[in-house]
Amino acid sequence: MVKNELATDKGEQTRKQIFSSALELFRERGFDATTMQAIAAHAGVVKSAAYYYFPSKEALIQAYYENVQAAQERLCEELFVTTKDLKTRLVTALHSKFDLTKDDRNLLGVVFRYTGEPHHPLSCLGPGTAAIRRRSTRVFQDAIAEEKLPQDLRVLLPLALWALQMGLLVMFLYDDSENQQRTRRMADGALNLTLKLLGLAKLAILKPIRKAVLELLQQAELLPGDSL
Incomplete structure (x- = not known):
């Protein structure tokens, strides 16, 4: 049970790191000029990990809008x-x-x-x-x-x-x-x-x-x- 919780916490931490890295690069370079490879490198993870949590850059934008909606609520x-x-x-x-x-x-x-x-x-x-x-x-x-x-x-x-x-x-x-x-x-x-x-x-x-x-x-x- 503890191992599962630790794995879940680590996974959520990795997801947040990828998401925050993506937003930073989108703001700095723009959406089109930012690649998933660059996002993964900035987050300190392999590209396959970035794709595991977010299948595309569009998925990151969708997550951003969901965060905005939650904050508005x-x-x-x-x-x-x-x-x-x-x-x-x-x-x-x-x-x-x-x-x-x-x-x-x-x-x-x-x-x-x-x-x-x-x-x-x-x-x-x-x-x-x-x-x-x-x-x-x-x-x-x-x-x-x-x-x-x-x-x-x-x-x-x-x-x-x-x-x-x-x-x-x-x-x-x-x-x-x-x-x-x-x-x-x-x-x-x-x-x-x-x-x-x-x-x-x-x-x-x-x-x-x-x-x-x-x-x-x-x-x-x-x-x-x-x-x-």
Whole structure:
């Protein structure tokens, strides 16, 4: 039992060393110019060990994005237990992703590079990133959890906010303003509009429209089958 635990600990340590070495080289040389051989050498392991833990450079990028997602979840969870204010919760949910990736915008670009390849593991709308999309959407579900909303809007709003975040992340990649302030101002403006429109969206008279939108999204397989 002790031997197995030691082996597991050593394996996890090796994996972390390879991962941190890869990020350091990606930041220094760029994704394309960095090879798995260079990553292994920097981590002090043989190349076969690097491939054992990460079958490709893309797998390292996927691990990076999973780490970012986990960090966002922790930050939001800590904030959500301290306030029920919807605007504060949504601002945190949206800006935390920017804060966590501000020094790695080139790595985010690798994810968006494969948008046109649906079956690529890093395609942001493909099956390989489905779990990350669900987790990212769940952050917004948690952000609105304290609000009194119709059930259909409770399903629709997190997806809309996730889509907003994805669009803003594309802008974030190209934003060369200090601390990407243009993107952040756009995010704040979009949230202000969302909050103003939310009162209207909750009206019973709009229920048929909300239902129609949800049905369209379900037909496009962008919603779970039991969402309605």
